[in-house]
Every structure is written in C-alpha cells, then in structure tokens.
Amino acid sequence: MQKMKMIKRGAASVAIALLLLPFTGTAHAATVKHYGVDWSKYQGNNGKWGYDRDDFSISQIGGYYNGSFIDQATYGTQVANTIALNKRAHTYIYAQFSGTAQADQMLDYYLPKVQTPKGSIVALDVESGSPDLASVEYALKRVQDAGYTAVLYGYKGFLVNHLGTAGLQEIAGQYPLWLAEYPSMSITTEPNYNYFPSFDNVQIFQFTSTYVAGGLDGNVDFTGITENGYKNGNAQKPVTNTQATTTGKQLHQDTHNYTVKSGDTLSAIASRYGMTVNALVALNGIQNANLIYPGQVLRVADSGAGSTVTKKATTPITSTGTQAYTVRYGDTLSGIASRYGTSTSTLASINGISNPNWIYPGQVLTVSGGSSTRAYTVRAGDTLSGIASRLGTSWTSLKAKNGISNANLIYPGQKLYY
Incomplete structure (x- = not known):
C-alpha cells in the first residue's frame, strides 16, 4: 500500500x-x-x-x-x-x-x-x-x-x-x-x-x-x-x-507456454519468438533476466521459429485519416508517430497518454496520417542496413521511422515500416 x-x-x-x-x-x-x-x-x-x-x-x-x-x-x-x-x-x-x-x-x-x-x-x-x-x-x-x-x-x-x-x-x-x-x-x-x-x-x-x-x-x-x-x-x-x-485476454490468447531447456537464455528465447527481452520479462513477471532455469514455464508470443501459428503475408498498411493501430512487441510511441507522419506529443495527446514511454502490446491507439506505409518482417540473419538496401531506403530512415534506438538490435519477427 x-x-x-x-x-x-x-x-x-x-x-x-x-x-x-x-x-x-x-x-x-x-x-x-x-x-x-x-x-x-x-x-x-x-x-x-x-x-x-x-x-x-x-x-x-x-x-x-x-x-x-x-x-x-x-x-x-x-x-x-x-x-x-x-x-x-x-x-x-x-x-x-x-x-x-x-x-x-x-x-x-x-x-x-x-x-x-x-x-x-x-x-x-x-x-x-x-x-x-x-x-x-x-x-x-x-x-x-x-x-x-x-x-x-x-x-x-x-x-x-x-x-x-x-x-x-x-x-x-x-x-x-x-x-x-x-x-x-x-x-x-x-x-x-x-x-x-x-x-x-x-x-x-x-x-x-x-x-x-x-x-x-x-x-x-x-x-x-x-x-x-x-x-x-x-x-x-x-x-x-x-x-x-480485453487487452489482457488478447495478450494471453496470443501466447503459449514454452518450457525452458538447458542452455537457454532469455535473450535467445525472446529472439526465437519475435519478442524483446523486456516484453518477455514483463509478460512473465521475471525479476532477474539472468535467472531462468530448465523446466521453468514461460509465456511466449505466437510468432517466430518455435510457433505453429501460420504467419500472414506482409501487406502494405495504408493510413488515410483517423484509424486504430494495435501496439506490437517492440513498438515505441515515437516509432508509431513517425510511421503515421505525426509527432509523439500529438499521438500521446490524442490517446490521453501521460507517459510516452509506457505503451504495451495489445494497446489500441488512435492514429492519423495520410501516407501509405509498408511493413517488412525481419528474418533470421537480417541487418538493418541490408534490409534498407533491399527496400531502396536508408538504414537511418528505417531507424527513425520505427523508433529504433540501437540499429544493431533487431530481431526475427519484428515488423519494420518503410
């Protein structure tokens, strides 16, 4: 209390x-x-x-x-x-x-x-x-x-x-x-x-x-x-x-159990299921990210190499006027704002967000903007510069548009917008 x-x-x-x-x-x-x-x-x-x-x-x-x-x-x-x-x-x-x-x-x-x-x-x-x-x-x-x-x-x-x-x-x-x-x-x-x-x-x-x-x-x-x-x-x-x-139930439904095996690390598990370490820690209430043990049961996202869920093909996402956007693992408010051609402060104001650093997977945000945005799903072995070259853009533009703080930290299953 x-x-x-x-x-x-x-x-x-x-x-x-x-x-x-x-x-x-x-x-x-x-x-x-x-x-x-x-x-x-x-x-x-x-x-x-x-x-x-x-x-x-x-x-x-x-x-x-x-x-x-x-x-x-x-x-x-x-x-x-x-x-x-x-x-x-x-x-x-x-x-x-x-x-x-x-x-x-x-x-x-x-x-x-x-x-x-x-x-x-x-x-x-x-x-x-x-x-x-x-x-x-x-x-x-x-x-x-x-x-x-x-x-x-x-x-x-x-x-x-x-x-x-x-x-x-x-x-x-x-x-x-x-x-x-x-x-x-x-x-x-x-x-x-x-x-x-x-x-x-x-x-x-x-x-x-x-x-x-x-x-x-x-x-x-x-x-x-x-x-x-x-x-x-x-x-x-x-x-x-x-x-x-509703958000909590959706998060629960979109995850499944994973039993920790000998040699596993939290970062490796997170990468395997297209999650950030922070998201995995938050979802499981883990106090120390360095302390997991064989036999421990974790909730993980239904994405990545270990999932049996069929992935949908990547399709362009078009933003015209005002619409809803569902926060995904790894998203930041600044990245979402950049993606939809608005500012972090405007997006926070529209959605009544008092702390722009606190958004969560499954949260539904009201967004606005008039530009077309396409999504790319990161694969194992990808680098930000390699993706940028493949998509005909720069790695700095990808970094800014997706609110990425460290260009060396991307993970399989992550969606990048360009």
Whole structure:
C-alpha cells in the first residue's frame, strides 16, 4: 500500500484467528487459500509478483487527498498484464476523505475509470486523514451500488481510533475487511497468525510489506473473495469486459507456454519468438533476466521459429485519416508517430497518454496520417542496413521511422515500416 507501517500486537492462535473469518456478499468459502499482491506506481507499469502461486493483484487506480487527485499512470497496464498472465485483477483507491461531499467527489472521479470487471474488488484504502463512520459507510455503499465488491482496507488500530470499535463492527457486518499487520520488516512468505488483526469479516490479510527482497505487499485471501468478478474465478472470463481486460485476454490468447531447456537464455528465447527481452520479462513477471532455469514455464508470443501459428503475408498498411493501430512487441510511441507522419506529443495527446514511454502490446491507439506505409518482417540473419538496401531506403530512415534506438538490435519477427 501507499504507506508502510509495522503494527505489533499480542499473540493470537491460528485456530482462533481462522474461526473469526465469517464472510458476506458474493464471496464463497475457498477450498485453498489464494495468495496475491497489491501495487501502486512503485511496482511499475507491469507490476511485480512474489511467487508463482500468486494468482491475484489489487492495483491502485489513484489517490484522493481531501479534494486533490493523484492518478496512477501504471493502473491500466498493471490490470492488463495481470489478465495476460491468467491472474485476476482488482482495484483499490487510496482514500483520504471526510464527509459525504468528499466521498462523492472521489467516487464520481474514480468509479468511471475502473478497469477491472463488475463484481471485482474495489477497495477503499483508509489509512490517513480524519475519516468518519458515516462517510466511510456511504462511500462503501456507493461502490457496492456501482456493481463492485466493496471492501474496506486499513490498519485495525487506525480504523478503530477513527471509526470506533462499534463503528468498525457495523461496517464489518455489511462489507468485507482487508486488514494489514506485520510482525517485522524481514522477508515473510507465509502469514504469521500470531499477528493476525482479529476482527469479524476479515477476508483478506495483508501479512507483510516485505514479501520479497526489496519490498512488496503480500496478501492471503481466506474466502475466495478474489474470485469475484470472474466466472468460476477464471481470469480469462471476467463478468464484464473493459479495455484493460480485453487487452489482457488478447495478450494471453496470443501466447503459449514454452518450457525452458538447458542452455537457454532469455535473450535467445525472446529472439526465437519475435519478442524483446523486456516484453518477455514483463509478460512473465521475471525479476532477474539472468535467472531462468530448465523446466521453468514461460509465456511466449505466437510468432517466430518455435510457433505453429501460420504467419500472414506482409501487406502494405495504408493510413488515410483517423484509424486504430494495435501496439506490437517492440513498438515505441515515437516509432508509431513517425510511421503515421505525426509527432509523439500529438499521438500521446490524442490517446490521453501521460507517459510516452509506457505503451504495451495489445494497446489500441488512435492514429492519423495520410501516407501509405509498408511493413517488412525481419528474418533470421537480417541487418538493418541490408534490409534498407533491399527496400531502396536508408538504414537511418528505417531507424527513425520505427523508433529504433540501437540499429544493431533487431530481431526475427519484428515488423519494420518503410
């Protein structure tokens, strides 16, 4: 979450802690616990995972600070990347507010921007400011009425101090709680129930802010609430589709499993499947590009030498007026802009992109321009200068038109426009 706190408390047995976990709403008793993570902008455009078992993320859409808004530019791509990895995506709002007027201002702004499906979690992160019981209940009801699973996140001590024990109990009788409490700042991979913040209707326990080295919030879902919003908990079957979930599903469908063999390197695998190393790292949530191992299963693109997908013949792409362009692996905004005869700033403005360095495969951009553009698919052994000579252009023109920063780095399957 936005703030890292360590709260100590007396021991509570595992048995007692688990007995204090009634559930309400649409969540159902889980046969196994779900582990997952929550992200803000600090986890980057594609998020950060702890372990292979993690099957959900909860991303911050933005923050509200008593009248001020701070959007999280990473939100949409984090949601899409989660779905692409066949994991379930949810949402939270950092909510520092007081009074129903501020609750309305916050939710009028953020609810229309939610990119996770109806039924999914939209949590209010209430951990600062001076919240009051009436406005917190009002805000949770608005989230619920909008069709989402309304959840209250926070630290038990803070919530009790501001809402009162009876007030928090009243909320817990209507809405699930997601409570945080950490025994230490040491790396913690499993919940320590001696530090469980016992209360009614705690459905998600954030048990550490140091899930892995370097810091990451680790969470456990006891009841299956993180399956909400997805048919039978299937990440590829959201109850409703959004731009981010559609992008994520497309990325997932356009990839397949590859099992790492002895001697493989990430760069070689990426080249084989027409991907950049960065795209392969992002798609698989890899923390260290130098650490892969035989038997590891990676998602790779359905292109390149290892694919059974039939490639389409290269055909000219004509841009006349305004049209849609789907971002491919290796694309840059500057390269796309050059291809369509416009500027990076114009393309960013048309598509509401706040950071021109953050676009992702499958993203649909509105483009405009009047020139005809043809595409060439890079083959093994190609060089940029050789391609340029073959196409009757210069390598510098190809480099500029395709937003290539290093002329020596092109890969099989990459499309070059000229």
